Amino acid sequence: xxxxxxxxxxxxxxxxxxxxxxxxxxxxxGFLDVTGEWDPTLAFVMGGAVIVTFxxxxxxxxxxxxxxxxxxxxxxxxxxxASLVLGAILFGVGWGLSGYCPGPSLVSLASGAKPAFVFxxxxxxxxxxxEPLRRIDLSNDRATKLEASSHDPGLNQA
Amino acid sequence: MEAFAxxxxxxxxxxxxCAASGLLLLNGRIAGIxxxxxxxxxxxxxxxxxxxxxxxxxxxAGVVLMRAAPEAFGLPPGxxxxxxxxxxxVGLGTTIGNGCTSGHGVCGLAxxxxxxxxxxxxxxxxxxxxxxxxxxxxxxxxx
Numbered sequence: 001x002x003x004x005x006x007x008x009x010x011x012x013x014x015x016x017x018x019x020x021x022x023x024x025x026x027x028x029x030g031f032l033d034v035t036g037e038w039d040p041t042l043a044f045v046m047g048g049a050v051i052v053t054f055x056x057x058x059x060x061x062x063x064x065x066x067x068x069x070x071x072x073x074x075x076x077x078x079x080x081x082a083s084l085v086l087g088a089i090l091f092g093v094g095w096g097l098s099g100y101c102p103g104p105s106l107v108s109l110a111s112g113a114k115p116a117f118v119f120x121x122x123x124x125x126x127x128x129x130x131e132p133l134r135r136i137d138l139s140n141d142r143a144t145k146l147e148a149s150s151h152d153p154g155l156n157q158a
Numbered sequence: 159m160e161a162f163a164x165x166x167x168x169x170x171x172x173x174x175x176c177a178a179s180g181l182l183l184l185n186g187r188i189a190g191i192x193x194x195x196x197x198x199x200x201x202x203x204x205x206x207x208x209x210x211x212x213x214x215x216x217x218x219a220g221v222v223l224m225r226a227a228p229e230a231f232g233l234p235p236g237x238x239x240x241x242x243x244x245x246x247x248v249g250l251g252t253t254i255g256n257g258c259t260s261g262h263g264v265c266g267l268a269x270x271x272x273x274x275x276x277x278x279x280x281x282x283x284x285x286x287x288x289x290x291x292x293x294x295x296x297x298x299x300x301x
Binding site: 002003004005006007008009010011012013014015016017018019020021022023024025026027029032033034035036041042044045046047048049050051052053054056057058060061063065066067068069070071072073074075077078079080083084085086087088089090091092093094095096097098099100101102103105106107108109110111112113114115118119120121122123124125126127128129130131133134 | 163164166167168169170171172173174175176177178179180181182183184185186187188189191192195196198199207208209211212213214215216217218219220221222223224227228230231232233234235236238240241242243244245246247248249250251252253254255256257258259260262263264265266267268269271272273276277278280281282283284285286287288289290292293294
């Protein structure tokens with residue numbers, strides 16, 4: 001059941017990205033181009049998404065457990081550390097260079113466009129290279145977090 | 159900007175917000191795409207199954223969009239090596255920084271996470287700086 005809901009919600013997420021114009025890199029670059037001809041599309045997409053989640057998340061997290069599970073898997077890290085900032089810096093540069101972030105690049109694979117495949121392949125390579133780095137970083141954290149990450153490798157990710 | 163040009167992105171955003179809400183409400187999971195994507199590196203892990211199903215959903219949406227509205231897809235600028243470097247940086251950055259536009263931007267801000275606020279402000283800033291350098295310093299007048 002959780003696979004079916006994940007699939008349907010993934011499709012919904014993907015339609016949202018496509019309808020919102022996020023699979024058009026020129027719109028992302030147009031948004032980031034604050035000194036050029038500014039394109040506000042991304043602000044409406046992110047604004048629309050955050051308005052919904054900003055209201056819904058606290059209400060949902062007040063429930064004792066998710067409808068189809070025993071508990072909520074939430075990121076446990078609280079500290080604003082160097083790896084958070086360094087990662088965001090690198091991501092922003094890649095985002096600005098291409099106009100792709102992970103979601104839209106995956107949806108764009110369906111277009112069959114070569115650049116989408118090249119982007120996703122190198123994104124996988126980057127994630128593969130960086131995974132051990134994150135483990136080293138985690139070892140500096142509290143033991144409880146390490147334990148959590150061994151149960152669910154994705155738990156500490158936002 | 160025409161009204162339609164506002165409504166469509168807003169509607170797309172609301173769909174994204176509803177999908178992220180649904181995943182938290184039903185499955186108890188955060189819809190962070192970089193986190194979801196990392197499952198493709200170790201698809202055999204038990205906890206990768208729902209993530210792979212989510213990616214299958216994203217791809218299905220892409221296939222339907224390609225048939226119904228192929229104009230929804232554009233290409234990233236520049237030659238393939240530039241796209242490759244960008245992909246590498248996005249893979250490295252989202253893994254080291256634990257999230258991307260969806261995980262930090264859409265879900266993290268909704269959880270009032272200070273980490274996500276810092277991350278979102280940072281990648282927006284370096285993204286804008288990168289576009290400024292690429293469009294106005296290196297290729298002034300181009301594209």
